Amino acid sequence: MASVEEIFERYLSSRIFKDREKLLPDYVPEELPHRDEQIRRLATVLAPALVGSRPSNVFIYGLTGTGKTAVTKYVLRKLREKARARVEYVYINCRQNNTSYRVLAELAKYLGVKVPFTGLALGEVMKRVLRGLERKKRMLIVVLDEIDNLVKRNGDDVLYFLSRINEQLEKSRVSLIGITNDLKFMEFLDARVKSSLGEEELVFPPYNAIQLEDILEKRAREAFNEGVLEPGVIKRVAAIAARQNGDCRLALDILLKAADIADREGSPRVTLAHVDKARQEIEKNLTIDVIKTMPLHVKLTLAAVYLLTRRGVKTITTGMIYDTYKDLVTRVGIEPVTQRRISDVINELDMLGLINARVVSMGRYGRTKVISLSASVKSVEEGLSEDLIMKTVLGNTH
Ligand SMILES: Nc1ncnc2c1ncn2[C@@H]1O[C@H](COP(=O)(O)OP(=O)(O)OP(=O)(O)O)[C@@H](O)[C@H]1O
Ligand SMILES: [Mg+2]
Incomplete structure (x- = not known):
């Protein structure tokens, strides 16, 4: 075992990193390759703010990791530099602030208005936000990132309030930028909010492998010392992410x-073998995260597949899973759901990539669904064991 001293010494003498920070998720680089179009369009929409005219609201969507947050922060930073004090923006992440109250409280805090951590009626917070805005006498751009989290939990009353706020303001103006990776999110919205938020829409398509290589090359040049990456490392990482x-x-x-x-x-040096190890570690963590948040019946169904796999059953069918599931349910002491419902759960688990279900022909017995585990046994075990009930149930089957 290395001592603390040795760990720190080794880190200080590391030859791999020039600047590790440059790879962290929050760092917004000076260059964002393959997002020129999105950067230009957002800049065009926001430019009127420079001459005191309210920019249209913008709704930004695209899959996770396509640069929505990075591009928005980048363009707003540039806008603020150009505008000096005339334009301001406030960035609110609606996953971290996932109630209507907290989103408004964040806004109030930015405006220098006092709002207690909880306890006021929402209408009162809205009133204080309005007063704070009037006092500012500014053009304010409000960014609501991961906005679907807010609406799914709380409905769209805050969005309704914010999208009509200009009607109640005289000396200030507000523009909204809403960002989401949930493409179905718009369906949740009231028609008036939808048309107001979507005055302009901006789509972020996923990157392909070649684009990811470009992006990684640039970030790697900032983060690593020269010659540290074995040839092929970036290519492999880009291919996996693509x-x-x-x-x-x-x-x-x-x-x-x-x-x-x-x-x-x-x-x-960083080698291809290091990349493979890293991928396995990350995949395992992802699997564990997915399993952790599943409802109990889904966990029990997955546990059934897991147990059958561990027992060495070669051809796992829906019927077997249901029998094992019923057995587990009895041990937990709750009522089983129907086999029909478990069939649906099996499809859900298939879609999540945790199991693989395919229909095969069994000769004169007709066709049947055969199921196997696609996630690693170890990560499924760890994911399920995070749940105390599951841990106890599985512990008793050893
Ligand atoms: N074109 C690019 N050049 C350099 N880095 C990029 C580029 N696009 C994205 N990134 C980086 O990739 C990471 C993910 O990007 P970002 O956070 O903007 O994704 P997102 O679209 O907001 O995803 P989510 O929907 O999950 O919030 C960030 O670290 C960001 O800096
Ligand atoms: Mg984001």
């Missing part, structure tokens, strides 16, 4: 983790 819907965050995660593993091993 298969996962062109998610640039995943690409950067894998690259950083691979470099950290290399560093920990005291290796002078």
Whole structure:
């Protein structure tokens, strides 16, 4: 075991990183390759703010890791530099602030208005926000990132309030930028909110492997010392992320983790083997996260597939899963759901990529669905064990 001293010394003498920060998810680089069109369009929409005219509201959507947050922050930063004090923006993440109250409280805080952490009626908070805005006498751009989190939990009353706020303002103006990766999100909205928020729409398509390579090359040049990456490392990382819907965050995660593993091993270079290790580690964590948040019946169904796999059953059918599931349910002491419902759950698990279900012909017995585990046994076990009930149930089957 290395001592603390040794760990720190080794880190200080690491030859891998020039500037590790440049790979962290929150860092917004000076260059965002392959997003020129989105940058230009957003800049065009926001430009009227420079001459004191209210920009249209913008609704931005695209899959996860396609650069929506990075591009928005980048353009707003440039806008603020150009506008000096005349234009301001406030960035609110609606996943971290996931109630109507907290979103408005964040806005109030930005405006320098006092709002207690909880306790006021929403209408009162709205009143204070309005007063704060009038006092500012500014053009304010309000960014609501991951906005679907807010609406799913709380409905769209805050959005309704914000989208009509200009009617109640005399000395200030507000524009909204709403961002989401949930493409169905718009369906949740009231028609008036929808048309107001979507005055302009901006779509972020996923990156392909070649684009991801470009992006990673640039970020790697800032983050690593020269010659540290074994040839092919970036190509492999880009290929993996391109298969996962062109998610640039995943690409950067894998690259950083691979470099950290290399560093920990005291290796002078980041190799393809480090990339594979990093990917396995990240996949395992993703699997565990997905399983953790599943409802109990879904966990029990997955546990049934897991147990049958561990027992070495070669051809797992829906019927077997249902029998095992019923057995587990009895141990937990709750009522089983119907086999029909478990069939649906099996399809859900298939879609999540945790299991694989395919229909095969069984000769004169007709066709049947055969199920196998696609996630690793180890990660399923760890994911399920995070739930105390599941841990107890599985513990008793050993
Ligand atoms: N064109 C690009 N050039 C350099 N880095 C990029 C580019 N696009 C995205 N990134 C980086 O990839 C990561 C993910 O991007 P970002 O956070 O903007 O995704 P997002 O579209 O907001 O995803 P989500 O919907 O999950 O919030 C960030 O670290 C960001 O800096
Ligand atoms: Mg984002």
